[in-house]
Amino acid sequence: MSERIHFIGVGGSGMSAVARLIAARGYAVSGTNLTETAYFQALRDAGMDVQLGHDAVLVDGAAAVVVSTAVRETNVELARARELGIPVWHRxxxxxxxxxxxxxxxxxxxHGKTTTSAMVAHALHASGVDAGFAVGARVFGIExxxxxxxxxxAGVSVLExxxxxxxxxxxxxxVSILLNIEPDHLDFHGTVENLHRAFADFAAQSRTVIACVDDAVVRGLVxxxxxxxxxxxxxxxxxxxxxxxxxxxxxxxxxLPLxxxxxxxxxxxxxxxxWLxxxxxxxxxxxxxASFATFGGTGRRYQLRGEAAGVRVIDDYAHHPTEVAALLAAARDGGAGRMVVLFQPAxxxxxxxxxxxxxRALSVEDAAVVLAPVFGDREDPIPGVSSELIAAHASMPAGSTLTLAADLEEAARLAADAARPGDTVFTVGSGTVTLAADWILARLAERDADG
Structure with a gap:
């Protein structure tokens, strides 16, 4: 019987990818998650032993336990692994x-790691190279x-x-790719200087570095x-x-044409x-x-979730101001028309x-913006920090609106009710906001049925 590796929080985007690859190495995989995410469902559909809810007894007999930074020491399964002396691996x-x-x-x-990683895998597959990958979202088009x-x-893998x-x-x-570097995750790195140093150390460990010189910080690391x-x-x-x-x-x-x-x-x-x-x-x-013309994209990256009552609903993972601005600019250039933007800060x-x-990123023309409360994820609340801080800095152009919602459910209702035929609704953020896409579609469909 093969050794078993247990994953805590296996339903996360990154953890589910690693679980798949660990299973491919011949290990038995088990895992738990608090909610039934799409990634969790994909693993269950593939026959893996994944369960909802945490239970300390599930750790017994595991050869190792895998966690992400989001798993706290108070988690009952992690505490049990520590008690039993079972090796604990970071993802x-x-x-x-x-x-x-x-x-x-x-x-x-x-920004752009998930999409670019999937693009590398797609280009390799288009050239007959059966590359593996570990990407923080579902990759469409690779059977x-x-x-x-x-x-x-092929003995080649792409990782985010x-x-x-x-x-x-x-x-x-x-080969490593350096896309761009902006201040983020300073809760871990502490200072911008430490963040830049980490990227420099990452680049120094690579045989070949592919660097975007449009980005000033990346250019400085060359x-x-x-x-x-x-x-x-x-x-x-x-x-x-x-x-x-x-x-x-x-x-x-x-x-070469692109x-x-x-x-x-x-x-x-x-x-x-x-491509490089x-x-x-x-x-x-x-x-x-030539392959990028048929790139199927990834989950939650400008992903069309459906259409109802003449309104398209697109889900996107953008969670940094630069990403939000790029998303809305691309949507405008792509003919999205009037936009309804439900943003959940993470x-x-x-x-x-x-x-x-x-x-500033959300202050766009011809748009209705709805702000959901902050999704804390691994963090505890910080006094005085809420979505109201973002609203205070917004300067909506004439004809655009911004509304604060009490919770995600209300935000979804407000977004659906603000949408008119021909509009595009965006659910934006890295947290639970993806759930709102289905709620909005259901409310739009109900409205359409009622005439």
Missing amino acids: SEALVRALEGQRLVAVAGS GAVAGGYAGT ADESDGSFLRYRPE DAARAAGAHVITYGTADADAVVGPEGITRNGVT TVSAPGAHNRLNATAA AAVEMGADPASAA LFSRTRDHAANFG
């Missing part, structure tokens, strides 16, 4: 074990993927490298990466080894990074560049630190 440590012996592509940055995890057979808790420093990738012995390939909209423009990607004097299914200028940059990484790992350049510390930028 990233489990991922390292799952990918032992693989050639790795690691994608790091404040056999469970949640965000896929084992692959998380800087939020410093765990990306556990990886030793053959020389340090070279000094550490890494081969650096730069990309951007100008003055780079690979330049993305209206016609396509140009490198070494050759331009059509990207995901909207937004930022996704053309993401595709360029993914895929080619470094053996993909055919032309096939890889983390009290991020809300405190970025309230002004969130307010």
Whole structure:
């Protein structure tokens, strides 16, 4: 009988991907989660032993217990593992074990990691390379993927490298991507300087670094990466080894056409990074560049959840001001029309630190914005920090509105009631706001049925 690895919080996006890869290594996998997420359901549908609710007895007999930073020491299963002396692995440590012996592509940055990681995997598969991946969302279009995890057979894997808790420093990738670096997760890193140092250390551990020189902080790390012995390939909209423009990607004097299914200028940059990484790992350049036109996207990244009463509902994971601004700009450029935006801030510390930028990002024309309460996740409330801080910094243009909701359910009702035929409703944030998409669709359908 194979050793059993137990996952606490297995229904999370990152944990579910690691669980899939651990299972592919021949381990038995068990796991628990408080809520029945889509990732949890995907693992259960794949035949894994996952259960709702935490129970200390489920840890007994496990060879190791896997946790994320969000699991607190007071969790009954973690406490039981400590009591029994069962090894406790952080999620990233489990991922390292799952990918032992693989050639790795690691994608790091404040924004765009999930989409870019999935783009790398997609480009490799389009070139006949059966790459594995560990991505923090469902990846559409790759048969056999469970949640965000896929084992692959090529000895090549793509992983989303998380800087939020410093765990990306556990990886030793053959190729790494540096997308962008902005102040975030300072609850862990403490200072912006520490955050930048962590990214520099991550780059120094890579054989090849693919760096976006459109980002000033990333551009500042290029020389340090070279000094550490890494081969650096730069990309951007100008003055780079690979330049993305209206016609396509140009490198070494050759331009390959580039059509990207995901909207937004930022996704053309993401595709360029993914193309460079895929080619470094053996993909055919032309096939890889052409593949992005058929990229199926990932869960909660501009994901169309449905349409009712003439209103489209799109769900997106954007949870930093830059991401929210990029999402709404891409939507506007993509013809979304009038927008209804339900935004749920995630983390009290991020809300405190970025309230002004969130307010500016949400102050868009021809829009109805609804603010749900802060989703605390792993944090305790901070006195005086609420969605009202964001509202105080918003300056809505004439014709646009902003409304504060008492809870997520009320926010969903307000968003549905604000929507008119031809509008697009966005549910935005990294927390439980994804649940609101279905509630909004149901309310719209009921309204349509009532005439």
